[in-house]
Amino acid sequence: MTNRRFCRLPSVLSALLLALTPLVSGNASAQEKKVFHFNISPNGYPPYLIVDQNSPSGIMWDVVSRIAERLGYSVVAERVPRKRVDQMLLDDYIDGTPRAREWTEHAEKFIFTDPVVKIEEVFFSPENSGFRYETPEDLFSKTIVTHLGYHYPKLEPYFTAGKIRRFDVSRDRDMFTFVLHGERFDAAVADKLVGRWILRNEDLQDEFRSSDKGISEYGFRIMLRPDWQSFARGFNAELARMKENGELEAILANYR
Numbered sequence: 001m002t003n004r005r006f007c008r009l010p011s012v013l014s015a016l017l018l019a020l021t022p023l024v025s026g027n028a029s030a031q032e033k034k035v036f037h038f039n040i041s042p043n044g045y046p047p048y049l050i051v052d053q054n055s056p057s058g059i060m061w062d063v064v065s066r067i068a069e070r071l072g073y074s075v076v077a078e079r080v081p082r083k084r085v086d087q088m089l090l091d092d093y094i095d096g097t098p099r100a101r102e103w104t105e106h107a108e109k110f111i112f113t114d115p116v117v118k119i120e121e122v123f124f125s126p127e128n129s130g131f132r133y134e135t136p137e138d139l140f141s142k143t144i145v146t147h148l149g150y151h152y153p154k155l156e157p158y159f160t161a162g163k164i165r166r167f168d169v170s171r172d173r174d175m176f177t178f179v180l181h182g183e184r185f186d187a188a189v190a191d192k193l194v195g196r197w198i199l200r201n202e203d204l205q206d207e208f209r210s211s212d213k214g215i216s217e218y219g220f221r222i223m224l225r226p227d228w229q230s231f232a233r234g235f236n237a238e239l240a241r242m243k244e245n246g247e248l249e250a251i252l253a254n255y256r
Contacts, residue, residue: 036073036231038064039080039089039097043171047197047255048098048117048220051079060098062251063116064222067238071231082149082170086110089225096228100218103151111226114236115219117252121152122214124195125187126180126207133187133211139164145175145188152189154215173198180207189215197255 040061044051050058056077065075078094085097090109100119101112123144125131132138136155140163146152148168158164167185169175175188176198188195192210199205224232242248 033072033074036064036068036075036096037078037094038068038075039085039094040077041085042079042081045098045172045194046201047193051077059251059255060116060220060222062254063239063242063248064096066247067235067242070238071234073231082147089223092225096222096224098220099223100220101223102153102216102218104223105151109226110223111229111232113222113224113232114239115221116239116248117220119216119218119220120192120214121189121216121218122192122195123187123189123211124176124179124199124208125211127209129186131187131211133213136164136215139186142186143167143184145169145178145185147172147175147190152215155189173202176202176204176208180204187211193256 038061040049040051040056042051044056044058045060046058048058048060050056050061061077068075080088080094080097085094086104086106086109088094089097098116099112101107104110123131123133131142136158139155139158143165144155144167146166146168148170152159155164155166159166167178169178172190172194175190176195179185179188190198192214195208195210196205199208222232222235239248242251
């Protein structure tokens with residue numbers, strides 16, 4: 001006589017496996033890394049973002065990729081033009097972008113992490129020129145080469161009034177080319193570290209000098225949508241640890 005208990009065993013096992021499948025699948029999904037879409041811009045922003053290599057690098061990329069990894073995210077680089085960044089961030093196309101709060105026209109729409117580094121904007125002028133900067137009045141009737149889409153709070157009233165002329169270019173290194181070879185340009189305004197990086201890599205250190213006084217000193221942060229508040233808190237905690245244990249300083253030293 002056949003034992004009916006053993007006949008039913010395969011059916012019972014099949015039912016059990018089917019019941020456990022969603023749990024196993026869900027557990028595997030939970031272990032998969034989340035994705036952080038990070039804007040590095042089409043031309044980068046060396047040495048903070050360097051894009052002319054096989055893979056991105058630079059101060060901000062190194063910091064963001066390390067912290068994101070510790071928070072359970074993999075970072076995907078996106079190249080979004082400056083004028084489209086804010087809207088594409090709001091539209092969920094990207095999740096974050098490097099930015100100073102002071103450079104953002106509608107900063108209240110976003111949240112910002114703690115500063116990763118300080119940005120100091122100064123003027124770069126030809127070594128043999130008579131350009132000097134102490135106050136904005138020193139720039140009256142002059143033409144300053146600026147970065148396309150960038151906001152300069154200290155100079156904006158004078159740009160609007162026409163007392164200082166701005167000439168926009170999209171690539172940082174082109175700013176120095178225009179100043180060096182264009183007769184109607186007096187100086188370029190750029191972050192001190194960015195300017196020195198470009199001049200060193202273009203072998204133009206002896207062609208330019210930077211002003212002792214700058215127009216701003218801002219914290220360079222990660223700008224996020226408001227729904228990324230939890231990520232921002234985790235980012236800030238990890239960034240504080242990197243500052244305390246010397247890890248951030250080691251990254252900075254690689255690009256000086």
